[in-house]
Amino acid sequence: MELEIELQAEHLCKSYQKSEALKDVNFKLKQGVYGLLGENGAGKSTLMRILSTVDFPSSGSVLYQGKNITQMDEDYRTLIGYMPQDYSVYPGFTATDFLNYMGTLKGIPADRLKAKIPEALEFVNLSDVANKKVRTFSGGMKRRVGIAQAILNDPKILILDEPTAGLDPKERIPKRAMRIRK
Numbered sequence: 001m002e003l004e005i006e007l008q009a010e011h012l013c014k015s016y017q018k019s020e021a022l023k024d025v026n027f028k029l030k031q032g033v034y035g036l037l038g039e040n041g042a043g044k045s046t047l048m049r050i051l052s053t054v055d056f057p058s059s060g061s062v063l064y065q066g067k068n069i070t071q072m073d074e075d076y077r078t079l080i081g082y083m084p085q086d087y088s089v090y091p092g093f094t095a096t097d098f099l100n101y102m103g104t105l106k107g108i109p110a111d112r113l114k115a116k117i118p119e120a121l122e123f124v125n126l127s128d129v130a131n132k133k134v135r136t137f138s139g140g141m142k143r144r145v146g147i148a149q150a151i152l153n154d155p156k157i158l159i160l161d162e163p164t165a166g167l168d169p170k171e172r173i174p175k176r177a178m179r180i181r182k
Contacts, residue, residue: 005157007063014057045085095148096130108152147163
């Protein structure tokens with residue numbers, strides 16, 4: 001039997017020179033789907049960067065199953081998928097090449113990547129352009145490649161910052177529910 005996921009923030013603070021982005025943030029998340037709402041500058045992106053270990057708190061900690069995520073290092077990063085608000089892709093790569101590159105960085109074995117890349121591209125409705133250069137993609141298509149790389153490793157925790165920004169209205173509504181694997 002698999003343990004229920006628990007992610008907990010304890011007294012998180014993040015300061016940038018003279019401004020406080022996060023001040024004494026505390027929460028406990030169990031398995032499920034969560035969203036962050038708030039005004040621009042409220043600290044949402046900062047919190048997501050900390051949860052994805054792209055940035056670190058000035059004080060406080062984030063725990064996964066009771067372990068500090070900064071001490072878990074790669075063990076934690078294999079559990080997460082992350083797509084920041086401002087996301088770039090390598091324009092000379094095809095969508096398949098880019099996902100192969102990102103999957104390799106995530107430590108996904110080549111044989112598993114061979115199966116996962118077409119599945120991820122199908123999920124974001126980009127199968128028909130899998131072998132086209134990303135430089136030819138619209139902003140929304142690049143955003144979808146970003147979502148594909150975030151789900152490539154079947155993450156237990158998926159962190160998407162402004163995932164629908166730049167998507168066409170018809171792409172904002174999923175055509176099918178995402179399969180969640182245990």
